[in-house]
Amino acid sequence: MASSTSIMGTYSGITMDTIDQLIQAESGKLTQYTNQQTELTNEKNAWKDINTRLDTLYKKFDVLKEPGTFDSKTVSNSNENALKVTAGTDAFEGTYSVTVKRLATASQLTSGTIGSTTDALSLSGKLTFTTVNTEDSTDSKNFFIDVEDGDSLKGIVTKINETAKENKSGLQASIIDNRLVLTDSDMGARTIEIKDETQGQDGVSFTSKLGLEDVQTTLGQSAMLSVNGIEIERNSNTITDVVEGLTFELTGVIENNKISTIKIAEDTEKTTKAIQEFVDQYNSVMSFIDKQLDVGDPSAEGNSTGALTGDSSLMKLQSQLRSLMTSSAKDSSQPIKTLSDLGIEVDRYGSASLDTAKLKEALSEDSNDVQAFFFREESTLVTNPDGIETREVQQVGLSQQMTTFINEYIGEKTGIIITKSETIDNMMKNLDEQITKFNERLESKRERYITQFTALDVAMMEAESQLNYLMSQVGSTTQQA
16 A cells, blocks of 8 residues: 555645645644743843843942042142142041152162172071161061072072061062162161171181172161141151041152142042932933833734833832932931932933032032931930840931832842742743643644545545446446346
8 A cells, every 4th residue: 555645635635735734724822822932031131131220220329328439539739740649538628738858768788799699609507687777776677597508699589588578577688780689678767787697618608708798788768748838757658647538659859849739629520420320320220111111002003012011010110219219318307308409300200310510519518418318327226125225227318228129129039020030931931831732732633634634545545446446347247238
């Protein structure tokens, strides 16, 4: 008997194309499944984007919790060639007249010349190094190294540096033009001494081999400057203890006692930038939410809607963010009550705008009030059941409110968005299983159709064969008659 693939359709006219059309007609449900998959993918991607935008907004408000955002200072300097000035958050506004008269230097000891720095000196014993402040003999440091027979000058320098570093002895050794050079890492007038307890087989010591009986010694000196007419000396070119919150880095001497004018002022630009960035990011979040909730034009053919139209969690997020932006401070004692006091207005669509002139005016009046509106810590006395009073510290302000609320959505373990994402993943997994089962049913039905229609063709073929046989028998009988 011929195979089913060659017989099917021979008599009935029902071919594989016919079966494909039947299967296609029954696969409408599959289109619904794939459409659902697309919708769920769009929902997940939308929530992922919202999570990213909210995380960025969270970080913008975190910046507004930092004191440095409000307390930073600007520094103007009329002569940066002689000194550089940096201001910490605790620096006071003001103007300072500074003259750099002398830079601090370090003491240095230089030995005589030696022929080879890598040949063994054939010495053994101990070298002790001592540095002493010439103005305060109690300020001294010392350490020693053991010298062995095979040590070269290069090896001894290595030992000096390793031991000095380990003991924090403030001495650095180097080789310059085949000479041993010892430099005190502490600046100012300090003596450098070497106690030599070494000797070679020829009776010559380390001191003799390097010509240390007549060393060249350069005594260091302290830095000298005047600030607002006050003379100051320090054993460093980086000075942090002269003006509260200011660091002076001396880089050159000002000729003819020329004065550098240093002005310290509030850095309102840094604060303004931080607040503008939070406003911009808030608008980005709200604009994206609007697009995801957009219902389009329901009366239009082929109407396009947002990926999260009608989602109650997203509508709550939109409403709560807008509410927090327009809320008033609960503490009536705070000078700044709302964002509008800082020049931030929210229109009826939820979009925010910043009047930088009004913000800078508020900052110039008292930047601490602006900071307190966004973030501050308040302590209250709490009495436990045993009657013991303890002080409880609470973090309050708009930034704290915002980050707490946003975390409800972007929290890594229990956040609304991660929960939504997990739910969507489960739904997509379930859809995948349904699609697999549906395809299996379609394939079974295809096989059943093939079997049925093949059987039909076989039956028709057999019927035709029987008819032909009967016809041949009738013809034969007629001829015999």
